[in-house]
Amino acid sequence: MRLYEYEAKKLFKRHGVSVPDGVIVDKTTIDELNKAVFPVVVKAQVFLGGRGKAGLVRTANNKDEAIDHINKIIGIKHGPFFVQKVLVERKVNIKKEYYLAATIDRLEHKPLIIACPEGGVDIEEIAKKNKKSILKYYFNPGHKIHEFTARKIAADIGIHGQAMDQAAKMIQHAYRIFIEFDCKLVEINPLALTDNAQLLAVDAKIDIDEDAMFRNPELKEMGIFARHEIGELTEREKKAKILGIPYVDLEGGDIGVFPGGAGFGIAAIDLIQHYNGKPANFMDSGGAPTQEKLRAMLGLLIDNPDVKAIFGARFGGISRCDDWAKAVVQYVIDNEPQKPMIMRMAGNMEEEGRKIFEQAIKDYPELFKDIKIYSVNTPIEKVIEETIRIARSIPDKNTQGDL
């Protein structure tokens, strides 16, 4: 889970990694600028790189210039993200830039520190130019970093003399943050040596492991809550999170996907796209969901105005098809959704599930007229193609005239 630069720097500052003085500003907190020491650099807070090229990092010599930049930068769309906040930092005079990061080697299954005597550009760019200049130091999982190792790294990238001790401490602190806050990445690029011999983390990138947040209460204290790996949650995703349902909105989709487990959910959105349909979401019921959870899942999809039809699938393994059928039937009776549902049910207690649907169709023919239930005899792909066909037959809202 990616932190914003200002969040990462806050964590750095609290745990011994020096950063330039700065304030965080949005449209409602312009007065924070009174604390800034000019000249400053105004940096848009977004999750994607390439800010410089996009004009999202600008220098200002005084407050008026800074306000001007802020007004121009806030609200700009960078990739899929809108700029909402800027970090206003004291401009430092950089003598030399280095690269420093701690991350996990997914092949070796070990943490490592990556260091380079060149910094300030993307590490991929450095690798293209001069792969040999990128130095790697592997650690055993759970082991701490020794002082001498930190000094060795500093010396290897050419930091000597006065700055050596500073650098070694910074490397140790950064690695400690990496371990103690369960990070996947801690990157300082550039690590800058200023003209008054100070070492500062001028940019900061931190990815933390969301699954370890339970033991890092400091993050919550800092106002850092769950979000996507990269990006904030949409309103619907936040609602799903509260309900305990893994859910992701997919842009431009019109088929609500009501699957079983995560792996099948991923397969389902692929298959819909394979047959030229447009999935509106990813969702995961988890193992053996309760009836309440199933109804909440359906509710999320039905309430999405972009969803025209729903594709559902239940593979009764441990969970039972009849329980699933009961949940769907109850939802339809309670909520009278005006959207077609095309579903396949197979496996454990399939026959009993079918009877529940048959009874419901008999009792409430009007409510269930757009609901189709397929069995194990129909391949999942056929059910998906049928859903796509039905979704296509429903016109878009904005083409329905002006009634």
Add this chain to the structure above:
Amino acid sequence: MSILVNEKTKTIVQGITGKNAALHTKFMIEYGTRIVAGVTPGKGGMEIEKVMVYDTVKECMDKYPDIAATSIWVPPRFACDAILEAVDAGIKTIVVITERIPIHDMLYARAWAKEKGITVIGGNTPGVISPGKALIGMLPTITFKPGRIGTVARSGAVTYYLANSLNLAGFGESTSVGLGGDPILGANFEDILREFENDPDTDAVVMAGEIGGVYEELAAPYIGKMKKPVIAYITGKAAPQGKRLGHAGAIVEGNMGTAKSKIEALRANGAIIAETFSEIPELVRKALTGN
């Protein structure tokens, strides 16, 4: 034969007093799995499904020195410790059902197990089943039939759909292995493919991978060396970047872990790529009969 687990494997359940673990202990026993003991610290002396509960794994080992496998069902924050306890006791196969184990914990536990030559399956695995013989985990047994196809998949539900479509076409499974949906896994595709290649009762392997990580790509060179055919189904082509899809490990990070890179690596090494579930049995049949 089969791989990893059979009707003779003596096994224990760590975290057996949990609701889910207790339920699945019942199902495992019904299926024929030899569960000799359970462990929950502080609850020693209890009985779950007529299985004696101990406080420590070591006590189980003292009583039954030939325990060969364990399954772990404890909450994520205790999973690392539970794995280490099993490693320390010398249990050869550890099946980790717990999902969303912190990455650094799993790296640590994995390194310990590796050093002692112990096989860890998971985290977030639905388990391992050798149909007709034994199950360790929570796979729905009715879905599997004895046969000669090995399956290995990251996800539980995909494992069921694979078995279901194979069974409808008249095939069955020698063993079905769920690798798990967490980002850091014990065993990877290559480890399991090696087992199947050496298993005289497996004729072909179906593997199902998904976005995230590089375990599929890593297995590709080995597939190139295998004598048995491998049919691969990779999901997540439609996945957006930078968002986790249910499984903690199912995420495209930068250019790493895309469905495209996995499919290309597998295809280049001779794996037969399936685009949909339904075509898998036919691809298996063709691979086995040569037409």
